Amino acid sequence: MSVRVQPITRDEHLAFVSARPSASHTQTPAWAGVKPDWEAESLGWFDRGGRLVGAGLALLRPLPGPRLPGLPRYLAYLPEGPLLDWHEPGLDGLLEPMLAHLAKRGAFAVRMGPPVVVRRWSAEAVKAAIADPAARRLRDVRATSYDPRAGRVADTLRRMGWRQTGPGGADGFAAGQPRYVFRVPLAGRSLEDIHNGLNQQWRRNIKKAEKAGVKVVRGDLSDLPAFHELYCETAERDRFVPRPLPYFQRMWTALTAEHPDRMRLYLAHHDGEVLAAATMLTVGDHVWYSYGASTARRREVQASSAVQWRMMSDAHALGAAVYDLRGITDTLDESSHLLGLLRFKAGTGGEAVEYLGEWDHPLNRLLYRAFRFSLSRR
Structure with missing residues (x-):
């Protein structure tokens, strides 16, 4: 396919996203407002007839230090995008114009995360893998299903000079968007079907919360400090670096301005x-559990389970096709503190999903090597 790539307006970008069944929230024009340290540009792919056939949010991160005349200075990043027909014959003809445009914008490299599913593992397959002492990583376990088209996309990218950034560190999480996620299919299922698909522990915890009188309510911008206090406690308990409160406030303001139901608390x-x-995010028929927080106090009343079930129920009421619990670890090592998260998500009866991961294309190899070296020193 012969296309041209050029900037489009936020309205054009949003109209394209809205016309699709689903798209990542990181590929909506509003996501630019969540990342103020990055410059942002909405890109459009136009065919010979002038029809918009693709769109993407490119975030441009400048290199630190003074800008040198004539040298590119941006890392261009399209998280979980761009939104294209990735299985269209002639994929290189869709990506080459994007690289050319971003090179003119001053990018020394382009990073993207094709929203292409490679493999899926049923909850039963995941549980069996966790129980198998010989299994070390999910990627080494036989998948329930595999899409051979993903391999053809990867072959095309390698042929074009793209480099896969890797499956992540020792815990299986990538530095950018997650390569492995856990999702609960909702399409064509009643709420009773979904509830029956939960394992016994999930159903027991939901019932405990109901009997204890836990009430789940929707909040708004003014409730974010209460969320953030619990989130910081969770970060200390689970050993991760928390995002500051202004991040969530920007997120709420930007996303709900684009669509009142884009973000819920x-x-x-x-x-x-x-x-x-x-927090819960919605784009089209795809709903994400985004950030969770809880206190260690009164854990016996199972407040977290009540929140999850309420969000899953509301996602079903919205007509969502999938409830996405986002990232999971790839490791099956019993010593990993993240294995419990995988067990928890597998209890929903959904499926683990592997995406193609994130890929880099160096446009200036010297600056790209310096960039990679700086990352390795962090």
Whole structure:
């Protein structure tokens, strides 16, 4: 396919996203407002007839230090994008114009995350892999299904000079968007079917929360500090670096301005105290559990389970095709503190999904090598 790539307006970009069944929230024009340290540009792919056939949000991160005349200075990043027909014959004809445009914009390299599914593992396959002492990583376990088209996309990218950034560190998480996620299919299922698909522990925890009188309510911008307090406690407990409160406030303001239901906040109350909270994102028929938070106090009332079930139920009521629990670890090592997260998500009865991962294309090899070296020193 012969196309040209050029900037488009936010309205054109949003109209393209809205016409698709689903797209990542990181590929909506509003996501630019969440990342103020990056410059942003909405890109459009136009065919010979002038029809918009693709779109993408390119985030441009400048290199630190003074700008040298004539030298490129940006890393261009399209998280979980761009939005193209990735299985279209002649994929290189869609990507080459993008590289040319971003090179003119001053990019020394382009990073993207093709939204292409490679493999899926059923909940039963994941549980069997966790129980198998010989299994070390999910990627080494026989998948329930495999899409051979993903291999053809990867072959095309390598032929064009793209480099896969790798499956992640020792815990299986990539530095950017997750390569492995856990999703619960909702399409064609009743809420009773979804509930029956949960394992016994999930169903027991939901029932405990109901009997204990946990009430889950929707919050708004003013409730984000309460969420963030629990989130920071969760970060300390689970050993990750928390995002600051202004990040979530920017996220709320930017996303809900684009669509009032793009982002939701849920809080679980018990005896006058907020014990758990979570954010939910929606684009088209795809719903994501985005960030979760909880306190260690009164864990016996299962407030977190109540939040999850409320969000899953609301996603079903919205007509969502999938409830996405986002990233999971690839490791099956019992010593990993993240294996419990995989067990928890597998209890939903959904499926683990592997994407093609993130890929880099160096446009200036010297600057790209310097960039990679700086990352390795962090």
